[in-house]
Amino acid sequence: xxxxxxxxxxxxxxxxxxxxxxxxxxxxxxxxxxxKVQTIVVEALEGKNKESAPEPAAPAAPAAPAAPAKVAxxxxxxxxxxxxxxxxxxxxxxIVADELQTPLNELRFISIREVK
Amino acid sequence: xxxxxxxxxxxxxxxxxxxxxxxxxxxxIKQIIMIAISCxxxxxxxxKKFEPLLLVGIAFGMLLTxxxxxxxxxxxxxxxxxxxxxxxxxxxxxxxFLDILYLGVKLxxxxxxxxxxxxxxxxxxxxxxxxxxxxxxxxAQLGVYVAMLGAIALGFTGPEAASIGIIGGADGPxxxxxxxxxxxxxxxxxxxxAYSYMALIPLIQPPxxxxxxxxxxxxxxxxxxRPVSQTEKILFPIVVTIVTCLILPSVASLLGCLxxxxxxxxxxxTDRLSDTAQNALMNIVTIFLGISVGATATAAQxxxxxxxxxxxxxxxxxxxxxxxGLLIGDLMYFLTGGKINPLIGSAGVxxxxxxxxxxQVEGQKWNPSNFLLMHAMGPNVSGVIGSAVAAGFLLAxxxx
Numbered sequence: 285x286x287x288x289x290x291x292x293x294x295x296x297x298x299x300x301x302x303x304x305x306x307x308x309x310x311x312x313x314x315x316x317x318x319x320k321v322q323t324i325v326v327e328a329l330e331g332k333n334k335e336s337a338p339e340p341a342a343p344a345a346p347a348a349p350a351a352p353a354k355v356a357x358x359x360x361x362x363x364x365x366x367x368x369x370x371x372x373x374x375x376x377x378x379i380v381a382d383e384l385q386t387p388l389n390e391l392r393f394i395s396i397r398e399v400k
Numbered sequence: 401x402x403x404x405x406x407x408x409x410x411x412x413x414x415x416x417x418x419x420x421x422x423x424x425x426x427x428x429i430k431q432i433i434m435i436a437i438s439c440x441x442x443x444x445x446x447x448k449k450f451e452p453l454l455l456v457g458i459a460f461g462m463l464l465t466x467x468x469x470x471x472x473x474x475x476x477x478x479x480x481x482x483x484x485x486x487x488x489x490x491x492x493x494x495x496x497f498l499d500i501l502y503l504g505v506k507l508x509x510x511x512x513x514x515x516x517x518x519x520x521x522x523x524x525x526x527x528x529x530x531x532x533x534x535x536x537x538x539x540a541q542l543g544v545y546v547a548m549l550g551a552i553a554l555g556f557t558g559p560e561a562a563s564i565g566i567i568g569g570a571d572g573p574x575x576x577x578x579x580x581x582x583x584x585x586x587x588x589x590x591x592x593x594a595y596s597y598m599a600l601i602p603l604i605q606p607p608x609x610x611x612x613x614x615x616x617x618x619x620x621x622x623x624x625x626r627p628v629s630q631t632e633k634i635l636f637p638i639v640v641t642i643v644t645c646l647i648l649p650s651v652a653s654l655l656g657c658l659x660x661x662x663x664x665x666x667x668x669x670t671d672r673l674s675d676t677a678q679n680a681l682m683n684i685v686t687i688f689l690g691i692s693v694g695a696t697a698t699a700a701q702x703x704x705x706x707x708x709x710x711x712x713x714x715x716x717x718x719x720x721x722x723x724x725g726l727l728i729g730d731l732m733y734f735l736t737g738g739k740i741n742p743l744i745g746s747a748g749v750x751x752x753x754x755x756x757x758x759x760q761v762e763g764q765k766w767n768p769s770n771f772l773l774m775h776a777m778g779p780n781v782s783g784v785i786g787s788a789v790a791a792g793f794l795l796a797x798x799x800x
Contacts (some may be wrong), residue, residue, distance in 0.1 A: 292404050292558035294549065300558075300797055301545035307793045308786050311647055312538040315785070316531040318639055319632075323528070326631045369624055375773055379760070398770050 364395035419468035430699035434466035450599035457690020472496035511573035517682030519661025529625035537782025539728035540748030543568030543721025568717025569787030588697030595712035635653035651792025747776035750783035
């Protein structure tokens with residue numbers, strides 16, 4: 285059935301708008317559900333894999349002290365985080381760099397502490 | 401002596417000044433106004449930094465196409481006498497430099513390639529960590545439909561109204577992708593409105609955010625998001641492509657490229673392609689897209705009452721899109737017992753990452769220890785999918 289959508293009345297426009305909003309919600313709600321199911325399945329599978337992985341053998345001799353981690357080029361070294369997760373710290377540093385209009389590798393962060 | 405005089409006379413007639421003199425009167429004034437408008441847009445892009453990567457190209461394309469006698473873009477080849485059919489042979493035979501570049505717009509190649517780059521730059525992790533945030537991205541598409549209704553009320557045809565409405569998706573490539581099919585004659589003003597308002601998001605959104613939320617809501621501190629595994633991130637683009645394109649096949653080129661770019665980023669075995677999509681490809685396509693979209697803003701098309709109406713409806717679209725996201729944010733605040741900060745709702749308008757940054761800045765004004773950025777990225781990237789779905793729906797309805 286062909287419909288003339290070129291010269292559309294306001295009332296038909298309202299119908300199209302209502303249908304359009306419904307379609308957008310329906311698709312995104314469907315994706316939301318799929319993401320939730322996907323998360324449950326992936327977590328279950330990854331949990332199973334971790335459980336079935338063999339325990340690492342105990343070291344026969346005390347391990348040699350680990351070499352210090354390589355520091356990225358331009359980095360000024362470590363940072364002390366107090367009650368702040370890594371992701372939040374990274375975000376804070378990115379925001380500060382953006383606000384100061386200065387590349388991140390030209391800034392030095394000594395510590396980040398959550399103000400409670 | 402007559403010979404030399406004739407040469408000078410011919411040269412004089414072939415200059416832009418000669419062409420302007422031949423045009424005379426109103427047409428000449430219109431050309432001059434368009435040159436002035438393109439210079440204003442260049443100023444906004446370069447000095448005020450309004451989406452400069454695209455606006456500078458758009459403004460310069462507009463300048464080139466409006467220089468009398470340049471002959472590098474021929475609108476009559478693309479939409480002659482209202483016909484929807486393009487004579488491709490004539491385009492290749494008679495087209496100028498910008499006509500050839502415009503092929504990428506007309507065939508929907510540039511917006512899709514830009515989306516591949518956007519996908520390669522986007523982390524869907526925050527959205528996957530909090531899937532409920534997708535509701536905010538869906539609600540923010542309200543602006544698309546409100547502006548579409550407004551445009552119908554103003555007397556625009558259905559396809560034109562749909563193209564104007566998609567400005568509310570706050571997504572330039574999506575707006576161009578839909579408009580090139582439904583209303584190519586409005587591409588110039590719609591693209592300029594879309595990109596200008598995207599640049600103005602830090603000015604448009606905060607008053608609406610304050611109007612639709614209480615101080616208590618704005619101070620809400622949200623819980624840390626869970627980490628998302630690599631497997632989930634790899635599966636996501638594949639699943640979204642299959643599901644969305646089965647429901648709305650018309651959106652396959654746009655959303656498919658977005659998800660392909662994201663898969664390059666996340667799968668871990670195509671770093672080179674991801675890097676190319678994010679940088680080299682994105683930059684090249686941005687150059688082509690900007691200049692060819694700007695070229696469509698000819699005096700005859702641009703200097704009309706319609707352009708002013710499009711600009712007004714574009715602002716309406718952005719305002720209602722912001723309000724839609726915020727209102728669902730308010731609802732989620734009540735339903736979760738105050739665990740959701742509704743300020744993240746305004747980020748559902750797409751415009752990645754500008755809208756999310758506005759949520760972050762506004763949230764910190766009310767609670768300096770509040771970091772909403774990652775929480776706002778969820779609705780922000782959902783908005784990209786939402787606006788693509790809205791565009792696909794409008795294309796399915798009005799493009800048939």
